[in-house]
């Protein structure tokens with residue numbers, strides 16, 4: 001059984017087929033990427049998998065349980081945790097505090113509740129602090145622990161988003177265009193962190209535009225075009241696939257759309 005199974009997922013917006021009968025599986029321990037030109041249906045698919053909305057047809061299964069149609073916090077409780085395309089940090093909280101919010105996310109069902117809630121015991125508080133330090137070390141943000149989140153450069157805000165997601169101890173992490181807006185150096189750091197997270201045992205699914213980034217980190221890639229999956233394979237297979245080349249060259253900006 002695969003960790004995540006997307007089974008015949010269709011999503012309509014009025015008359016528009018944003019996702020058309022999409023199928024793929026993500027195996028435990030792998031990094032799976034979904035790519036495609038603008039408007040291909042990537043974000044729609046991501047939102048269906050992460051639980052932002054239910055598919056019009058088909059279903060998504062995680063660890064053998066149907067998760068499609070369930071609320072985001074239920075899905076997170078099952079171990080499937082997402083980040084957002086637009087960074088959603090608490091700007092005035094410190095980096096460390098932003099990570100601490102992540103611990104409560106899965107149990108509270110709401111970030112506001114998480115902020116208001118105090119850890120029930122001092123022991124629990126110390127445990128959370130220790131784990132927060134570990135996570136910040138892991139993503140390379142230790143030196144920023146006490147800085148307000150909105151003072152971080154954009155690349156580090158992205159790393160902080162990953163750090164906060166890790167606080168929920170995910171089995172699988174869903175990343176929505178993690179490299180969007182990053183410079184070359186920031187993209188490099190992010191790629192390394194994503195690989196390190198994966199090596200620590202977390203399965204990863206991401207959607208992304210940046211092809212060189214994807215070719216470097218993904219074990220397996222699915223390509224969407226006009227709502228349909230037109231190809232799936234290893235980075236080498238995808239790079240050489242005639243339909244993929246045609247889909248990307250159809251746009252004027254090539255692989256980066």
Ligand SMILES: Nc1ncnc2c1ncn2[C@@H]1O[C@H](COP(=O)(O)OP(=O)(O)O)[C@@H](O)[C@H]1O
Nearest residue numbers: 013016018036037038039040041042043044045
């Ligand atoms: N909430 C929505 N309502 C109506 N149409 C939408 C909505 N979200 C996306 N679409 C349409 O669905 C198609 C796929 O969009 P999207 O999933 O955002 O593609 P991508 O992320 O690959 O750029 C596009 O034609 C887009 O305009």
Ligand SMILES: [Mg+2]
Nearest residue numbers: 039042043044
């Ligand atoms: Mg998108």
